[in-house]
Amino acid sequence: xxxxxxxxxxFILAIAVALSAAFANDKPSIPPQSRDNPLKxxxxxxHFGALETRAMQDDEFDNPGFPAxxxxxxxxxxxxxEQQKSCATCHADASQAxxxxxxxxxxxxxxxxxxISLEQRIxxxxxxxxxxxxxxxxxxxxxxxxxxxxxxxxxLAVNVAIDGPxxxxxxxxxxxxxxxxxxxxxxxxxxxxxxxGQKLRGETLSQGHSNGFPAYSLSNKSMQSLHSRLRQCNxxxxxxxxxxxxxxxxxxxxxxxxxxxxxxxxxxxxxE
Amino acid sequence: xxxxxxxxxxxxxAMLSATASVATAQLVCKPKTNGYFKxxxxxxxxxxxxxxxxxxxxxxxxxxxxxVQIAAAADKGNCLTCHKIPQLGDEPxxxxxxxxxxxxxxxxxxxxLRQMIVNPSAFFPDxxxxxxxxxxxxxxxxAPFDGKTILTAQEVEDVVAFLKTLR
Numbered sequence: 001x002x003x004x005x006x007x008x009x010x011f012i013l014a015i016a017v018a019l020s021a022a023f024a025n026d027k028p029s030i031p032p033q034s035r036d037n038p039l040k041x042x043x044x045x046x047h048f049g050a051l052e053t054r055a056m057q058d059d060e061f062d063n064p065g066f067p068a069x070x071x072x073x074x075x076x077x078x079x080x081x082e083q084q085k086s087c088a089t090c091h092a093d094a095s096q097a098x099x100x101x102x103x104x105x106x107x108x109x110x111x112x113x114x115x116i117s118l119e120q121r122i123x124x125x126x127x128x129x130x131x132x133x134x135x136x137x138x139x140x141x142x143x144x145x146x147x148x149x150x151x152x153x154x155x156l157a158v159n160v161a162i163d164g165p166x167x168x169x170x171x172x173x174x175x176x177x178x179x180x181x182x183x184x185x186x187x188x189x190x191x192x193x194x195x196x197g198q199k200l201r202g203e204t205l206s207q208g209h210s211n212g213f214p215a216y217s218l219s220n221k222s223m224q225s226l227h228s229r230l231r232q233c234n235x236x237x238x239x240x241x242x243x244x245x246x247x248x249x250x251x252x253x254x255x256x257x258x259x260x261x262x263x264x265x266x267x268x269x270x271x272e
Numbered sequence: 273x274x275x276x277x278x279x280x281x282x283x284x285x286a287m288l289s290a291t292a293s294v295a296t297a298q299l300v301c302k303p304k305t306n307g308y309f310k311x312x313x314x315x316x317x318x319x320x321x322x323x324x325x326x327x328x329x330x331x332x333x334x335x336x337x338x339x340v341q342i343a344a345a346a347d348k349g350n351c352l353t354c355h356k357i358p359q360l361g362d363e364p365x366x367x368x369x370x371x372x373x374x375x376x377x378x379x380x381x382x383x384x385l386r387q388m389i390v391n392p393s394a395f396f397p398d399x400x401x402x403x404x405x406x407x408x409x410x411x412x413x414x415a416p417f418d419g420k421t422i423l424t425a426q427e428v429e430d431v432v433a434f435l436k437t438l439r
Contacts, residue, residue: 183402183417185410190400195369201353202365239412 033261038193039207044263048196048206049272053218057270065147065216065268068140068223072148075141081132087145090129094152102150103158103265106254108165115169117250119146119225137244143223147214150267157264158211160257169247173255176248182239188252203272208233209260210253212269219272226253229271322395324383328432329390329405329425339434342427349423349431354401359438370401377438385435389428404428 027048029041046054056062077088091097105118112124122145123134135142162170177188191200192208199205213226227249231241242248328334343349344360351357354369376385387394392401404422413419423431 179411181410181412183407183410183413183420183422185402186400195400198369199367200369201367205369234412235414238414238417240414 030262032259034258037259037261038189039259042209042260042263043196043207044260044266045206045209045212045271046266046269048204049270053270053272057212057266057268063216063268063270064218065214065223065270068144068147068214068216069151069268071140071144072146072151075145076148081126081130083129083131085130087125094148098149098152100153100156102146102267103153103156104160106169106250106257107161108169110165113165114247115166115250115254117227117245117253118149119143120245120250122146122149138225138228140223143214143225146225147223147268150214150265153265154267155264157262158257158260160254160261162254162258166254169251170254170258172248173251173253176252177255177259181234182237184237184239186237188233207260208256209263210256211260211263212266212271214267215269215271217271223268224271226256322380322384323387324381325386325390326383328386328429330429332426332429334426334429334431334433336430336433336437338427339430339432342423342431343434348427349404357438370399373435373438375438377436380435382432382436385432386428389423389431389435404431 027043029043032039032042046057049057056064060066073094075087076094077086079086079089087094102118105121106115107121108114109116109121109124111128112120116124119137119142122142126132126134135145160166180187180190188208191205196205196207210226213229214223215229216222217224217229225244227242227244227246230249230252231244234241340360341348343351343357346353351373352360352363352366354367356366356368356372356374357363358372358374380388384395390405391403392399393403402422405425405428407419407421
């Protein structure tokens with residue numbers, strides 16, 4: 001072989017290496033579980049983050065969301081309310097009792113006769129079983145306990161029920177996702193169904209999944225509930241945000257759960 | 273053989289840098305609904321049959337200098353959120369939801385540019401670009417913006433005047 005050909009081979013090699021690098025860098029996706037899903041591939045928000053953000057999420061010591069999980073763990077066995085109970089009194093070990101539970105919310109509550117979020121389930125427990133005051137909406141304790149319970153499902157697939165008594169709520173959530181709102185007249189679907197991966201200013205649009213929530217927000221420098229994130233999104237299109245815990249947001253959360261069904265729970269996710 | 277060594281070295285370097293840049297680059301997923309404007313973008317200007325808005329919104333002429341500022345301002349046109357505008361200088365953080373605005377003044381007439389700002393969906397039915405001069409038929413508009421258009425009539429004319437200069 002003549003060395004004169006070396007540049008040619010180097011060139012071919014460069015293309016091969018670049019191609020393999022490109023494929024190695026492809027965002028892992030899973031197929032949607034329902035044919036009705038508007039997405040043809042499901043990609044967790046994790047994969048839209050920078051390498052450092054992903055590394056941060058993966059490392060329990062670096063993940064800035066873990067202090068909230070640890071706070072939740074502490075709260076788990078604190079006795080409160082007239083019944084002199086803690087979560088641990090009834091549920092004992094969260095790692096066993098709560099494994100998988102967080103992946104199924106929002107969920108229909110037969111006692112409350114409506115679909116409720118995990119936050120609302122936790123507060124219902126406090127009121128009904130512990131006779132303790134519910135934690136205020138968006139309070140650090142409520143977010144911490146939600147993060148702790150969801151964290152027990154880390155790695156398990158999101159799996160919500162949308163049929164039977166949950167159906168009307170699911171349909172409301174779908175409507176909420178597809179409705180154009182605000183002065184900018186945009187729907188969640190406009191950006192997150194077909195335009196993910198494209199750039200909105202310096203940010204890459206994700207598919208808008210809920211599997212990392214409550215998540216640590218690097219821009220807010222704090223833990224963020226899913227509903228708080230939805231409010232931020234609504235404000236971006238100059239729409240009046242809904243209240244945290246509103247029926248519409250719980251419905252949207254159910255729809256998002258279904259839309260991302262099969263993705264692993266990542267709580268606490270780290271998002272930019 | 274010795275003659276080729278520097279070239280080989282250069283190519284190897286190029287190979288390394290190509291690998292590095294690909295490894296760090298964000299993967300661009302395939303957009304599925306943007307085909308229409310790409311089709312229009314690729315068409316020769318004369319082939320574009322789009323009804324423009326012939327009548328200016330104001331009697332005062334648009335000012336391209338003010339138009340630049342309005343186009344760039346985040347609380348006004350905020351064009352860079354979705355578009356690349358090379359004329360606004362080196363801006364690495366522009367969005368790419370819409371096409372580059374470079375050459376917009378060549379591709380479209382003034383009337384078409386005006387229509388593009390006032391009612392983009394008249395041109396591109398599946399666009400998500402909002403109408404910049406409409407305050408009706410909207411839902412749940414946040415209180416500070418309720419009843420207001422994104423740009424005033426004069427601001428629309430200023431932006432149109434700026435877009436005309438993008439040749």
